[in-house]
Amino acid sequence: MTGDNSDLPPAPIRAGDGLAGLKRFTPARIGLGRPGAALPTGDALKFGRDHARARDAVHVPLDFDALEAELAKAELDAPGLASIRVHSAARDRTEYLRRPDLGRRLSPDSRAQLQSTDASADIVLVAADGLSSRAVADNGPPLVARLVPLLRERGHSLGPIVLVAQGRVAIGDEIGEVLGARLVVMLIGERPGLSAADSLGAYLTFAPHVGCSDSMRNCISNIRAAGLSVADAATEIGALADAALAHQLTGVTLNRALTAARQIGGS
Amino acid sequence: MPYGTILDGTRWSFPDLKTLLAKASPARSGDELAGIAAESAIERVAAQLALADLPLKTCLDEVVIPYEADEVTRLIVDSHDAAAFAPIAHLTIGEFREFLLDPATSAVDLSGLAPGLTPEMAAAVSKLCRVQDLIAVAAKTHVTTRFRNTIGLPSRLSTRLQPNHPTDESRGIAASLLDGILHGAGDAVVGVNPATDRLEDYIRIVTLLDDIRLKLDAPTQSCCLGHVTTAIEAINRGAPVDLVFQSIAGSEKANRGFGVDLKLLDEACQAGLSLQRGSIGDNVMYFETGQGSALSADAHFGVDQQTMEARAYAVARHYRPLIVNTVVGFIGPEYLFNGKEIIRAGLEDHFCGKLLGLPMGCDVCYTNHAEADQDDMDVLLTVLSAAGVTFVIVVPGADDVMLNYQSLAYHDVAYVRRTLNRPAAPEFEAWLQRVGLARTGLDPALSAAVRDTAAVAPALRYLEGLLA
Structure with a gap:
């Protein structure tokens, strides 16, 4: 059978016309043509482009100088907010990918640096590259510009913004603990998919300390231009921060408390 | 029970079966993350040599997670079919690899063997297999x-x-x-x-x-x-x-x-x-x-x-x-x-x-x-x-x-x-x-x-x- 082309269609399939009307119901790659058994050249290259974007989001280092400059511009709206740059215990991207445990802890130098920082506050904002530098570069500064005045208006004091290289979500626990924050808000690049390589996640953890479990956090995900807008994300984070500081908790127990409150309010 | 071998004049010792299995595993990041992988290429080969000489029935005698502590171990031990295992009970793990690759070992033989095999036996022999062995043996098995x-x-x-x-x-x-x-x-x-x-x-x-x-x-x-x-x-x-x-x-x-x-x-x-x-x-x-x-x-x-x-x-x-x-x-x-x-x-x-x-x-x-x-x-x-x-x-x-x-x-x-x-x-x-x-x-x-x-x-x- 190999090499026998008698069963092949007479001409390459260019479009799945019969399913064209269904494409509006799903972002999935349906209705692709099929020359022989393969993808049409255009679709194969489009896939390659999307994978390249995702790979670059993971591997192109976050430009912290540019990020600080953008944050400084944001300070026009929120003066007086300093940023501190730290590094996780993962020395480079390869070690970061192989050793998630190291990405969750500060390097000894960075820990010492934060220990000598006097920055007691209700909320510490942390921004980490995570698995998408692009997510942080594109969405971090505009989100911070919205979030900082919003949190201040609600009467919360803010510590410095901590910028983390090679960081995972849980490094916010150690940062918050060392700085004595009541609540840490971690903004981090999410694992890129083919359809979105610029998705930012926000994780809120009350009473952060080394060893917090993921069930002790609240998460807002898919913050990006084509997903949850920074304006809506800032509003959601603000509301969650209010609730976290009022109830003195985050995570599944906060969700339960909020659900219970809604049920009482609605009855 | 410790297992060991001498390779290039160095005596390698592995305290128990689970350590031996881990050290004999082809390299992968997860075992390194767990801190249980071989620390050098030669240690890996030493473990594979020791594993190859181990009687297959060692996997029955020594469990990797205690019977009392784990219901999966209890399922493995309690459901083992000794009669199905009997034809290969005398083999070492290295000999078992050759038995599997032998053209005389048929799909019917392999089907009959399955209830006599434990996961640890299958994992152990796989660690001695190259990619082509993994393909050749699997291609002989039929499960419908x-x-x-x-x-x-x-x-x-x-x-x-x-x-x-x-x-x-x-x-x-x-x-x-x-x-x-x-x-x-x-x-x-x-x-x-x-x-x-x-x-x-x-x-x-x-x-x-x-x-x-x-x-x-x-x-x-x-x-x-x-x-x-x-x-x-x-x-x-x-x-x-x-x-x-x-x-x-x-x-x-x-x-x-x-x-x-x-x-x-x-x-x-x-x-x-x-x-x-x-x-x-x-x-x-x-x-x-x-x-x-x-x-x-x-x-x-x-x-x-x-x-x-x-x-x-x-x-x-x-x-x-x-x-x-x-x-x-x-x-x-x-x-x-x-x-x-x-x-x-x-x-x-x-x-x-x-x-x-x-x-x-x-x-x-x-x-x-x-x-x-x-x-x-x-x-x-x-x-x-x-x-x-x-x-x-x-x-x-x-x-x-x-x-x-x-x-x-x-x-x-x-x-x-x-x-x-x-x-x-x-x-x-x-x-x-x-x-x-x-x-x-x-x-x-x-x-x-x-x-x-x-x-x-x-x-x-x-x-x-x-x-x-």
Whole structure:
């Protein structure tokens, strides 16, 4: 059978016309043509482009100088907010990918640096590259510009913004603990998919300390231009921060408390 | 009991079986993350030498997780078939590898052997196998299961059609499903990973999948990959549940991380059987597994990730599943770093699953932070097909828009059918030809069928009903 082309269609399939009307119901790659058994050249290259974007989001280092400059511009709206740059215990991207445990802890130098920082506050904002530098570069500064005045208006004091290289979500626990924050808000690049390589996640953890479990956090995900807008994300984070500081908790127990409150309010 | 060998004048010693197995494992990031991998290439070979000389029955005498502490160990020990093991009881692990490769050892021999093998035996011998050994032995094993069609016949390849949608939207699921049908996919199962674990969504999804199957009159089965507790509740409410799904792992603690234990799986299997929906067989369970899941749940007990994976197959085979697959590249680079590690792991999982008597398939897949790409998936698909993999998972354009990872495309199976001569399950193959979706079993989804969707017209009319 190999090499026998008698069963092949007479001409390459260019479009799945019969399913064209269904494409509006799903972002999935349906209705692709099929020359022989393969993808049409255009679709194969489009896939390659999307994978390249995702790979670059993971591997192109976050430009912290540019990020600080953008944050400084944001300070026009929120003066007086300093940023501190730290590094996780993962020395480079390869070690970061192989050793998630190291990405969750500060390097000894960075820990010492934060220990000598006097920055007691209700909320510490942390921004980490995570698995998408692009997510942080594109969405971090505009989100911070919205979030900082919003949190201040609600009467919360803010510590410095901590910028983390090679960081995972849980490094916010150690940062918050060392700085004595009541609540840490971690903004981090999410694992890129083919359809979105610029998705930012926000994780809120009350009473952060080394060893917090993921069930002790609240998460807002898919913050990006084509997903949850920074304006809506800032509003959601603000509301969650209010609730976290009022109830003195985050995570599944906060969700339960909020659900219970809604049920009482609605009855 | 310590094991050891002398290599180049150096005495290497390994305190127990689980350490020996870990040190003998071909390199992978997960064992390094766990701190149990060989620390040098020569230590790995020393461990493999010691392992090769070990009597196979050592795996019966010394368990890797204590019997008292772990119900999976108890299942392995208590269900071991000593009579089936008798023909190979005298072999070392190195001799066992040669026995498996011997042309005189037939598929019938291997089927008879399966109940006498423990996961640790399968894992141990796999560590002495090169890729071609993993392919050659697996290609000799035949495991056949049935629900509405016959899965696992020699020289055939089935597919799970995975029409996921980011928010479980019915029309979105249906659109991807019909696209897959036009490519001739879906004979192993049409299976949706739900975005939520809500009961009402589970019932809506299985009802949708069953309605479309009936409209198409296709000899296949469907599944919503929710939790078994959701499946049991849906069955209690009369939902049309074909296959009952669960993710499982190789220790009691890891399974508790998935919210299950053997008692609950018993209950789920009984619930599935009670519906008697299979027309030609009663294999009602579907399991997914994957190296690294026990470690990620901190439930590996110092056992290497490949041995832990094989232990999950002992859980699976207890329930006579229709299909089982490893989701090999999904877990991320901290467990399987690159294409090389993913490819080897996929072949190991398939080999061990087949030796232990499972209808073993594979989700040939990777994430964007792993050092892998579609070329690696082409290689793994091709070598797994050579090894006689029972089924693979396919999604539109290799892009799963719900789980955000890359699996195989519907197209990729058309490539295997043509290039390696692997038709679908016979009942499904006949159906594809009957409705005009294939001229031969090796050439599903001809151009005419893609341009003119007459073959799926009843399903499209049903879909229009959903839109109205």
